[in-house]
Amino acid sequence: MRKLCYTVIIILTYTQLYACNTGNPVNIRQEESNNLKKDSMKLKITIGGKTASAVLYDNPASRDFATLLPVTLELEDYNQTEKIATLSKKLSAKNAPDGFDPSAGDIAYYAPWGNICIFYKDFGYSSGLISLGKIISGIEVFSVKGSVTVKIEVEQ
Numbered sequence: 195m196r197k198l199c200y201t202v203i204i205i206l207t208y209t210q211l212y213a214c215n216t217g218n219p220v221n222i223r224q225e226e227s228n229n230l231k232k233d234s235m236k237l238k239i240t241i242g243g244k245t246a247s248a249v250l251y252d253n254p255a256s257r258d259f260a261t262l263l264p265v266t267l268e269l270e271d272y273n274q275t276e277k278i279a280t281l282s283k284k285l286s287a288k289n290a291p292d293g294f295d296p297s298a299g300d301i302a303y304y305a306p307w308g309n310i311c312i313f314y315k316d317f318g319y320s321s322g323l324i325s326l327g328k329i330i331s332g333i334e335v336f337s338v339k340g341s342v343t344v345k346i347e348v349e350q
Contacts, residue, residue: 246332255288264345266346269343274315283308287305290324294320300327301326301328302326
């Protein structure tokens with residue numbers, strides 16, 4: 195009985211701490227859902243002869259990124275999980291959560307390095323990672339070995 199009580203206390207404490215964390219992935223996913231309901235910017239990402247579609251969320255970092263569009267980037271493979279490239283300027287981290295738990299299709303900004311990241315596989319929570327948007331179709335074009343050259347532009 196004592197073991198059960200300790201287990202319940204530990205679980206409740208962990209749950210409470212996790213829920214209070216500003217980088218809580220559940221809250222971020224809810225924020226993404228809310229952002230999609232707003233006027234999200236639609237993006238077209240061209241890789242060779244293939245195209246992916248994405249949405250850019252309405253937050254300070256995403257608005258900063260939009261000022262760089264259209265942009266052509268050489269995305270390097272990182273950790274067989276994401277494609278990354280250093281941007282020409284740092285994006286705003288104003289009002290951003292402490293971190294983010296990305297899944298396949300997420301477009302993010304890693305503030306400590308100044309990188310844009312396009313995740314083609316799920317990854318764990320990362321401090322300093324800011325959600326910018328989501329690939330809504332064509333994510334499979336990123337699941338190739340090595341680097342890819344992409345053009346990111348506002349969808350007309």
